Amino acid sequence: MSELRKDPISGHWVIISTERGSRPSDFGSSPATAPVEFCPFCEGHEDKTPPEIFSFREENSKPNQRGWSLRVVPNKFPALRIEGYLERKGDGIYDRMNGIGAHEVVIETPHHAQILSSLSEQMIGRVFIAYRERIRDLANDRRFRFCIVFKNQGFHAGATLLHAHSQIVALPITPQWVENELGGARRYYNQKERCIFCDILRQELDDDVRIVTKNDHFAAIAPYAPRFPFETWILPLDHCSNYEDISYEQIQALASLIKDLLCRLETALEYPPFNYMIHTSPLPVRGNNYYHWHIELIPRLTSTAGFEWGTGFYINPTPPEDAAVFLRKLRPRE
């Protein structure tokens, strides 16, 4: 059983999860790339994952059998488990709680050789519908305070399986970084009665120097203070605090923009490892004026070193204005 522990000084939480190896000899440096025959995410291998929670599948196909285009399954090695009561405990000066939460995997395609950007816009749209449906469902569990959706593509971005997938984790607490971001947005709103993200969008669309690509519903921008080279944020043009309120029309526009953006990044940077994360408001309260959900995408081109770990202060060699120019001038792949 995993455990949540809080650092008493900085206030950060960690998940101590011993589901995977923890001895010194367990930390190998080479990626564990299972051959296709053993990939648990491939079509025909449905029995190698826990039973599916959600799927898009052919009309007459049965759950956990062939005939699907997308599946959501519980993570077989979850960082947090859904069973049990949440127990908060003291430990002398320290605080901890048992590892209650949900940890799900979105298998984005039945085919091993595809990556997200090579899927059709319709298939990419299904990935974003799956996120929405799962968050809506997890929000019904009163133990959960926050839901994070993220994707790791490539071994150096933390992916342990190559088959295209993303993950959803529901947490019993709102992480400190999220609280910090929410707090910053709330302070701005209290001062100006405007959403800071809406103001950023207005300035960026006016200046037009850090916009990478846009359509009727979304803009992809190189943020003003990017931690990483080619970091890109995708924001809905209309104010909305919670990802799970995204409409079907918006999902179609998002799928189109994601495909366009990934193709540009993959052309410019030769298929870099990357992570994306959906930043959205905490679960219990749906809808607020000050926070604006968005996606942050970071290509993993540089390694974080002692300076970053010691200060939380990033050194980035690429000005976002330059990154935007590089990405804008590329034509997306056909």
Place this chain on the structure above:
Amino acid sequence: MSELRKDPISGHWVIISTERGSRPSDFGSSPATAPVEFCPFCEGHEDKTPPEIFSFREENSKPNQRGWSLRVVPNKFPALRIEGYLERKGDGIYDRMNGIGAHEVVIETPHHAQILSSLSEQMIGRVFIAYRERIRDLANDRRFRFCIVFKNQGFHAGATLLHAHSQIVALPITPQWVENELGGARRYYNQKERCIFCDILRQELDDDVRIVTKNDHFAAIAPYAPRFPFETWILPLDHCSNYEDISYEQIQALASLIKDLLCRLETALEYPPFNYMIHTSPLPVRGNNYYHWHIELIPRLTSTAGFEWGTGFYINPTPPEDAAVFLRKLRPRE
């Protein structure tokens, strides 16, 4: 000229530093390991670095020539530059300032083949004396608010040169993470009139389950909520807020403990890449009751992925109690 930029939502600062390459083609995946003949840190290559600021050298040797055992030089590709006035500017909704600061390199040995743990305790002690002397000197510059000392060992820990070295960066602002840690310690002190680190040390020395190694002046502990497997903190047993107040006797004890700890980690984890960072109080105010300087050491065994980047919440497969047992039972190398 580099530039400091602030993210208006989270409040984090980044350094946009174009001294090194910033185009897509500049992000190679292989380490740039210059052969020994071209290593700028080797004895005999003193002309390949900017002039030295501090050194330990033989009595009759001259600066920037042979005969040294340790040199401190300005970084040839600095993230921040020492020349100029600090100018803070607005940029619509955003904030920025020019990249004023200091960026120095501590060359820990004249010999290319050595690593910190293979140096004698006397030589390691000189590294920590160099840190102290440089912080004391940089503190005289009123533009600087905070000084971070860090070491990256190994390419995957962010080292771009193999020759043993560490770095010192003086910043014109106190980073947000540091403020957060200081704030947590201050709140605890205001409530209890005790230093939280002193309380942690008392509980850890009593429990004796997360102590890795200790001596008369320092203890190395596996922290209660470690972000990374085998993360280890080194704390002085006596309360002290500022690293630059370390005594000569303490430096000898620290050198001995660092050598012991690194040998254990390098034996257990087969010479892992690692970072260490000195966490100390900001420069202008020297000496307080609530903060306790310490060193945080993180072996780089796992990669950070979307979950960590999205939440600041870490998943760690190794309980610190297990890590302490593994490291305690090893005999340090002779």
